[in-house]
Amino acid sequence: NAGVTQTPKFQVLKTGQSMTLQCAQDMNHNSMYWYRQDPGMGLRLIYYSASEGTTDKGEVPNGYNVSRLNKREFSLRLESAAPSQTSVYFCASSWTGWNTEAFFGQGTRLTVV
Amino acid sequence: DQQVKQNSPSLSVQEGRISILNCDYTNSMFDYFLWYKKYPAEGPTFLISISSIKDKNEDGRFTVFLNKSAKHLSLHIVPSQPGDSAVYFCAASDGSTSGTYKYIFGTGTRLKVLA
Numbered sequence: 001n002a003g004v005t006q007t008p009k010f011q012v013l014k015t016g017q018s019m020t021l022q023c024a025q026d027m028n029h030n031s032m033y034w035y036r037q038d039p040g041m042g043l044r045l046i047y048y049s050a051s052e053g054t055t056d057k058g059e060v061p062n063g064y065n066v067s068r069l070n071k072r073e074f075s076l077r078l079e080s081a082a083p084s085q086t087s088v089y090f091c092a093s094s095w096t097g098w099n100t101e102a103f104f105g106q107g108t109r110l111t112v113v
Numbered sequence: 114d115q116q117v118k119q120n121s122p123s124l125s126v127q128e129g130r131i132s133i134l135n136c137d138y139t140n141s142m143f144d145y146f147l148w149y150k151k152y153p154a155e156g157p158t159f160l161i162s163i164s165s166i167k168d169k170n171e172d173g174r175f176t177v178f179l180n181k182s183a184k185h186l187s188l189h190i191v192p193s194q195p196g197d198s199a200v201y202f203c204a205a206s207d208g209s210t211s212g213t214y215k216y217i218f219g220t221g222t223r224l225k226v227l228a
Contacts, residue, residue, distance in 0.1 A: 104156025
């Protein structure tokens with residue numbers, strides 16, 4: 001079982017460059033999420049999607065855009081990367097409901113220089 | 114402002130003893146709580162959940178306690194094993210209108226279980 005697959009695993013960008021982080025899940029989950037993890041800050045929610053075609057802002061959405069392309073895929077785009085966006089990015093998916101576990105991808109380590 | 118706080122960045126425990134990881138929150142509207150475990154270079158994995166209608170939930174070696182009046186929850190691991198060495202995150206949510214719950218995560222506590 002692939003679960004949640006993120007690509008790429010590592011990326012170095014120059015300030016001002018753009019890129020899209022890809023995420024796909026094969027568990028038929030309705031809900032998908034993008035988080036970033038920074039030292040001393042835990043995981044912070046960037047955007048989430050309750051279903052295909054819907055997206056909502058999380059705690060730290062500025063500087064990011066997302067697309068829920070279909071039920072399987074949820075991409076995160078940085079239009080003009082900044083050093084403050086250096087982080088580890090995690091995509092996750094889950095069924096609906098409060099106690100349904102979210103399954104996380106392995107993460108994308110992004111460095112903006 | 115951090116709504117979910119894990120004030121102990123790290124904790125060391127002897128194998129076989131109890132590990133107690135604490136989590137405090139400030140938003141009285143939080144009603145749903147989860148714990149996740151994270152190994153290096155991997156995504157977090159779900160451990161256990163609790164809602165505000167309960168004050169305790171057990172799953173094998175893991176028990177979560179909720180004190181809603183104190184806005185405090187704790188995760189107990191008994192007995193602790195070396196494989197439990199990881200970073201533990203608590204997460205809280207105030208509910209959902211769409212069925213998708215936004216969870217706010219704490220900063221994490223690194224547990225080291227000494228053999």
